[in-house]
Amino acid sequence: GNSVTQMEGPVTLSEEAFLTINCTYTATGYPSLFWYVQYPGEGLQLLLKATKADDKGSNKGFEATYRKETTSFHLEKGSVQVSDSAVYFCALRRGQGGSEKLVFGKGMKLTVNP
Amino acid sequence: DVKVTQSSRYLVKRTGEKVFLECVQDMDHENMFWYRQDPGLGLRLIYFSYDVKMKEKGDIPEGYSVSREKKERFSLILESASTNQTSMYLCASSPPGGYNQPQHFGDGTRLSIL
Numbered sequence: 598g599n600s601v602t603q604m605e606g607p608v609t610l611s612e613e614a615f616l617t618i619n620c621t622y623t624a625t626g627y628p629s630l631f632w633y634v635q636y637p638g639e640g641l642q643l644l645l646k647a648t649k650a651d652d653k654g655s656n657k658g659f660e661a662t663y664r665k666e667t668t669s670f671h672l673e674k675g676s677v678q679v680s681d682s683a684v685y686f687c688a689l690r691r692g693q694g695g696s697e698k699l700v701f702g703k704g705m706k707l708t709v710n711p
Numbered sequence: 712d713v714k715v716t717q718s719s720r721y722l723v724k725r726t727g728e729k730v731f732l733e734c735v736q737d738m739d740h741e742n743m744f745w746y747r748q749d750p751g752l753g754l755r756l757i758y759f760s761y762d763v764k765m766k767e768k769g770d771i772p773e774g775y776s777v778s779r780e781k782k783e784r785f786s787l788i789l790e791s792a793s794t795n796q797t798s799m800y801l802c803a804s805s806p807p808g809g810y811n812q813p814q815h816f817g818d819g820t821r822l823s824i825l
Binding site for chain 1: 766801
């Protein structure tokens, strides 16, 4: 079946540090891949997405590249800020003709200290 | 912007009560979803609906039911609340057939069952 495995943390970084959150997936066909972010006390927001191999999603300084050969979609940011403190979820959705459902990883809590 | 509104941010109920959680979306989306979020377990799908009066069980439907009488509204019902249903509940919606379309989330309802 479809599944997502991601770093669970929690992780604490200092401001301006480099961030990588690993995400690997198992899926049939060609899934679409997403990163969601959940700020304290809020619901999930879409951070970025990629729908085919070698696509790079980017938003707010975050990037992730869809790597079919390694079935990965790692999230990176070159210089984190205190405002990036949140929980990050990797997710996949099966490709065209597949289920409408998203499959989520367990989430990783990031704290950024000044 | 898509707006998904959950009727309550915080709710406290007693064991054995029938509990209704309401969700409304304003973008005419066919698909709507209910998740619960627990520490260490991530998001787990309870039920989803792909059309009015249509529903499908997710991964953890036991103890829950849903109602979708109008396209914009999706209700989650706890038939007889128990303490193990204390959790954060998240509603989401998405357009149909768009495998590369993200789900849009509400801010969540934090439910405590005493």
